[in-house]
Amino acid sequence: MNKKMARVPGVSFFLRSLLVVIAGVWATALAAETPSHPKLTRGKILYDRNCAFCHGEDGHADTPVAKLLQTHPRNFADPVEMARVNDNEIHEAIKEGRPGTAMAAWGQVFSELEIGDLMDHIRSLTLPRPPTLTTEQLSVEIGRRIYKKDCVECHGVDGRANTEAAKVLRPPPANFADPVETARMDDGRMYSAIKLGIPGTSMGGWGGLMNPAEIIDVMRYIRTLEQPLPPGMSKSGLDVTVGGNIYRKYCISCHGEKGDGDTELGNALAKLPRDFTSAKEMARLDQKKMAEAIAHGKPGTAMAPWNGILNPEDIRRVTLFIRQKFQHRP
Numbered sequence: 358m359n360k361k362m363a364r365v366p367g368v369s370f371f372l373r374s375l376l377v378v379i380a381g382v383w384a385t386a387l388a389a390e391t392p393s394h395p396k397l398t399r400g401k402i403l404y405d406r407n408c409a410f411c412h413g414e415d416g417h418a419d420t421p422v423a424k425l426l427q428t429h430p431r432n433f434a435d436p437v438e439m440a441r442v443n444d445n446e447i448h449e450a451i452k453e454g455r456p457g458t459a460m461a462a463w464g465q466v467f468s469e470l471e472i473g474d475l476m477d478h479i480r481s482l483t484l485p486r487p488p489t490l491t492t493e494q495l496s497v498e499i500g501r502r503i504y505k506k507d508c509v510e511c512h513g514v515d516g517r518a519n520t521e522a523a524k525v526l527r528p529p530p531a532n533f534a535d536p537v538e539t540a541r542m543d544d545g546r547m548y549s550a551i552k553l554g555i556p557g558t559s560m561g562g563w564g565g566l567m568n569p570a571e572i573i574d575v576m577r578y579i580r581t582l583e584q585p586l587p588p589g590m591s592k593s594g595l596d597v598t599v600g601g602n603i604y605r606k607y608c609i610s611c612h613g614e615k616g617d618g619d620t621e622l623g624n625a626l627a628k629l630p631r632d633f634t635s636a637k638e639m640a641r642l643d644q645k646k647m648a649e650a651i652a653h654g655k656p657g658t659a660m661a662p663w664n665g666i667l668n669p670e671d672i673r674r675v676t677l678f679i680r681q682k683f684q685h686r687p
């Protein structure tokens with residue numbers, strides 16, 4: 358804690374020492390004389406003596422001391438802030454503190470019973486959620502705050518990933534505004550990217566810092582950043598464009614720009630890739646057969662299964678692209 362505070366500019370030596378004393382020795386001394394009041398009242402007395410200094414009597418954390426802290430305490434009164442904070446987290450924060458912040462460990466100071474009283478008091482400070490705020494809106498609002506704090510730097514305020522940081526990143530951060538890009542981000546893929554990160558990129562995993570509900574909150578918010586289709590692009594135009602992107606990313610090395618499989622890699626294969634420009638060959642391949650071959654591959658050939666990488670929507674789109682964009686010679 359001292360290390361963190363020492364970095365706060367403008368905090369005099371006196372105030373710094375005072376903070377150290379307050380959070381440590383003073384707290385211990387005061388906590389020793391625990392009054393025997395009913396549960397809630399006891400929580401309040403303990404809280405007002407030991408915690409209000411930073412967290413504020415009403416939980417707003419807008420005390421003069423709190424303003425000086427580098428890691429600012431959460432507003433206990435704000436129902437949005439508190440909606441995803443579970444009892445385990447509160448208990449652990451009180452008992453073990455938050456290393457690297459001004460939040461000291463109180464486990465040696467308070468009994469489990471007293472920690473329980475403090476927890477009840479903290480909960481009682483939280484104002485009720487406004488009845489006009491639906492569960493969905495609450496989720497989006499929590500997601501917006503997480504996004505603003507943790508994601509903006511790379512993905513940008515409006516999700517367009519046009520930040521300074523994004524300019525130097527390879528691959529660039531995902532663009533959440535572009536409907537062509539978001540078309541491939543199904544919920545499962547997004548969830549796993551946020552929880553586990555994407556290996557080999559600057560997209561780190563947030564699973565250690567966010568609980569599952571918070572991951573869903575931030576996903577909900579990200580969906581609100583998506584812009585409508587560009588003028589002149591229909592839903593099926595989008596499908597073909599997305600299919601083309603998939604083709605260029607995963608298929609072009611064998612099947613070629615023209616779709617005839619006349620590539621260096623394609624020609625080197627024992628079994629040549631299907632010629633998508635041959636009307637005769639394509640006539641034998643209906644939508645279902647194509648989708649099947651893409652999902653599960655063609656055993657004994659270089660055509661691998663893609664179902665771990667492409668979801669059914671992706672597969673539908675790439676087959677549309679193959680059918681519509683390649684010239685079919687007789």
Ligand code: HEC
Binds near residue numbers: 380410458460
């Ligand atoms: C010297 C200032 C200070 C004092 C005194 C203090 N806290 Fe904190 N507290 C903090 C800061 C700063 C954080 C934020 C830490 C973080 O974000 O990781 C915090 C976080 C917490 C949290 C975690 C909430 C969350 O964000 O999940 C709880 C619960 C908490 N404090 C309870 C207490 C209780 C109970 C007391 C009194 C026994 C107390 N604090 C005393 C500074 C203080």
Ligand code: HEC
Binds near residue numbers: 508
């Ligand atoms: C340091 C930069 C950075 C930060 C911070 C960051 N991201 Fe990313 N993110 C990336 C990059 C780069 C990619 C693209 C990786 C790729 O193309 O494989 C990405 C991809 C993603 C994707 C995957 C989209 C897809 O293709 O399925 C999601 C979802 C995502 N980020 C969400 C988040 C969220 C939520 C946060 C904040 C909690 C966040 N990111 C913070 C850099 C960042």
Ligand code: HEC
Binds near residue numbers: 630
């Ligand atoms: C490493 C080379 C290679 C890559 C990459 C590749 N293919 Fe193939 N593909 C083949 C070969 C070889 C065949 C012919 C298999 C056969 O004759 O049964 C084939 C056949 C096909 C067929 C026809 C299946 C059938 O039943 O005749 C489709 C459709 C197809 N590929 C789609 C794709 C798509 C979509 C991608 C990208 C997601 C892709 N391929 C990536 C090599 C590749």
